[in-house]
Amino acid sequence: MPGLMIDASLLQQMLIGALLALSVYLPLRCGQLSLATPGFYAIGGTLAALLSTRVAALGAAEPVYPLSSVLLEMLLAGLLAAGLAVGIGSVVLRLRGVYLAIATIALVEILRVTTLNQESLGGAVGIFGIPQPFLAPEGYVVFTLVVLAVVCWLCDRLERQRIGLAMEAIRDDELAAACQGINTDRTKLVAFILSAALAAVAGVISAHFLNSWNARLGNFDASITTLAFVVFGGSRTWPGPVLGGLLLTALPELLRPVGDLRLVVFGLVILLGPLVVPQGLVTPERLKLLRRLLRRAQPAREANR
Amino acid sequence: MTAPLLQLDGLTCRFGGLVAVNDVSLAVQEGEIFGLIGPNGAGKTTVFNLITGLTPVSSGRVLWRGEPIHGLDPARINRLGLARTFQNLRLFPSLSVLENVLVGLHREAAVPLLPALLGSAAVRARRRQLRERAMELLALVDLADVADPPAGSLSYGDRRRLEIARALATGPRLLLLDEPAAGMNPSEKDDLCALIGRLRQRFDLTVLIIEHHVPLMMRLCDRLAVLNFGERIALGSPVEVRHDPRVIEAYLGPGGKG
Numbered sequence: 001m002p003g004l005m006i007d008a009s010l011l012q013q014m015l016i017g018a019l020l021a022l023s024v025y026l027p028l029r030c031g032q033l034s035l036a037t038p039g040f041y042a043i044g045g046t047l048a049a050l051l052s053t054r055v056a057a058l059g060a061a062e063p064v065y066p067l068s069s070v071l072l073e074m075l076l077a078g079l080l081a082a083g084l085a086v087g088i089g090s091v092v093l094r095l096r097g098v099y100l101a102i103a104t105i106a107l108v109e110i111l112r113v114t115t116l117n118q119e120s121l122g123g124a125v126g127i128f129g130i131p132q133p134f135l136a137p138e139g140y141v142v143f144t145l146v147v148l149a150v151v152c153w154l155c156d157r158l159e160r161q162r163i164g165l166a167m168e169a170i171r172d173d174e175l176a177a178a179c180q181g182i183n184t185d186r187t188k189l190v191a192f193i194l195s196a197a198l199a200a201v202a203g204v205i206s207a208h209f210l211n212s213w214n215a216r217l218g219n220f221d222a223s224i225t226t227l228a229f230v231v232f233g234g235s236r237t238w239p240g241p242v243l244g245g246l247l248l249t250a251l252p253e254l255l256r257p258v259g260d261l262r263l264v265v266f267g268l269v270i271l272l273g274p275l276v277v278p279q280g281l282v283t284p285e286r287l288k289l290l291r292r293l294l295r296r297a298q299p300a301r302e303a304n305r
Numbered sequence: 306m307t308a309p310l311l312q313l314d315g316l317t318c319r320f321g322g323l324v325a326v327n328d329v330s331l332a333v334q335e336g337e338i339f340g341l342i343g344p345n346g347a348g349k350t351t352v353f354n355l356i357t358g359l360t361p362v363s364s365g366r367v368l369w370r371g372e373p374i375h376g377l378d379p380a381r382i383n384r385l386g387l388a389r390t391f392q393n394l395r396l397f398p399s400l401s402v403l404e405n406v407l408v409g410l411h412r413e414a415a416v417p418l419l420p421a422l423l424g425s426a427a428v429r430a431r432r433r434q435l436r437e438r439a440m441e442l443l444a445l446v447d448l449a450d451v452a453d454p455p456a457g458s459l460s461y462g463d464r465r466r467l468e469i470a471r472a473l474a475t476g477p478r479l480l481l482l483d484e485p486a487a488g489m490n491p492s493e494k495d496d497l498c499a500l501i502g503r504l505r506q507r508f509d510l511t512v513l514i515i516e517h518h519v520p521l522m523m524r525l526c527d528r529l530a531v532l533n534f535g536e537r538i539a540l541g542s543p544v545e546v547r548h549d550p551r552v553i554e555a556y557l558g559p560g561g562k563g
Contacts, residue, residue: 154422157421157422157424160424161421161422162407162411162414162415162416165400165404165407165408165411166408166411168397168399168400168404169397169400169408171399172396172397172398172399172400173395173396173397175359175379175395176391176395176396176397177397177408178378178379178380178383179357179359179379179380179383179388179389179395180380180383180388180408180409180411180471180474180475181380181383181384181411181412181475182380182408182411183380184380236399
């Protein structure tokens with residue numbers, strides 16, 4: 001099929017897009033517009049790049065970088081990001097709406113400029129020769145798919161817990177939620193911590209996949225792109241951001257046959273998305289409808305047999 | 306003598322130069338229905354906001370069973386046993402009617418994290434129990450038939466009753482109702498009056514209620530306090546309050562008697 005060119009590399013980027021979209025979605029589910037995701041993504045990437053190239057014990061010299069080392073990096077990056085999120089979150093989450101967005105953009109910028117000017121973190125040149133746990137991009141795709149599946153499962157469980165309902169209540173009316181005995185500060189902080197850890201884990205995978213890491217990865221542009229994933233896909237239940245992340249990462253590549261017009265078309269999609277589907281592509285109501293249709297289709301098929 | 310359930314002691318609230326509530330003192334005894342009336346802008350809702358921790362107290366004290374609670378955050382105050390409704394309706398519009406009540410059951414829904422994530426049988430049974438409890442509460446306010454649609458789609462009167470069910474779900478000892486009959490027609494008002502009486506009996510509640518409809522308050526309340534320009538101008542039984550010259554003056558203006 002000419003035009004439809006989803007190779008393993010693009011698929012890998014789409015999966016990372018889905019992970020980052022989920023990271024933006026978690027705070028947004030409780031109404032918190034945080035654009036800090038690329039910052040924590042950069043923290044994960046930088047940490048993975050540093051550890052795997054400078055700590056010989058992790059196995060950089062071996063022909064294939066051990067998967068266990070990647071998992072260890074993911075764990076450390078997740079913990080580091082979660083720890084930072086506790087400190088940062090308890091301050092910035094006092095801000096609301098656009099002020100929180102601005103504060104988190106500042107955080108992303110601070111991290112970028114620090115990395116750029118700190119030789120030990122790669123500086124302006126970046127870190128090269130990050131060892132590869134997989135020899136082909138397909139390996140990354142399978143691995144990331146597993147990670148995404150686990151994260152989706154966790155999100156699904158989370159949404160069914162009382163904290164999931166509390167998050168939605170806070171999004172609808174924070175004051176009323178507090179009057180129902182919900183600790184709104186703690187609920188928002190939990191969402192922010194999960195979001196940070198998830199972004200850092202995605203950064204670790206990306207650092208290995210990209211083979212090099214520098215301060216330009218995880219900048220303000222990425223803040224806006226990842227936000228677009230969620231706005232386009234829907235911010236009320238986890239399949240929304242996953243779909244948005246997959247589609248919008250693939251779109252610029254799929255539009256290559258259009259030539260120079262592709263960025264114009266991409267811009268149009270971003271612009272028209274919220275106008276045509278203001279709640280995003282996926283809403284709980286549409287999912288319910290889909291499930292009912294599938295159930296109706298099922299007996300019909302069996303009857304035809 | 307035991308301390309009253311709720312006591313306001315010299316409660317004052319200033320917004321810049323405006324004194325919204327000025328040195329208000331009153332005590333609500335366990336089990337009574339206590340009414341707060343007064344002309345528009347008298348500071349009634351501000352008193353509610355001060356009690357429930359939404360607005361900081363400028364001076365004075367709010368005592369719950371003799372213990373000061375001003376300065377606590379709204380969630381803590383709710384967990385002590387004070388639940389409220391809002392004059393201008395603050396439901397969670399995108400959640401279903403049932404889910405709104407389930408949010409009220411938040412504290413009761415606490416389960417250990419790991420079994421909850423794995424969805425163990427005990428956790429599922431617990432969740433079923435909570436849904437049943439939420440349905441019971443909805444049935445009490447005649448909303449069991451409309452449990453599924455989003456709360457935002459309910460009619461005005463239904464929303465007011467849903468707010469009451471949600472407040473009850475938090476398991477309060479004191480229920481604060483802010484103009485629950487606003488926008489209702491006379492027969493709905495009668496129903497609401499009966500409902501409040503029923504709920505008080507069933508849950509052994511104390512009720513603090515703000516309402517403009519004076520005849521309804523005369524019928525419903527054991528005692529009334531009257532606010533005007535932020536000050537408490539009268540306190541007593543409905544009959545006493547009705548004949549208080551200061552109250553008549555506040556509502557009808559000077560020389561308005563007769």
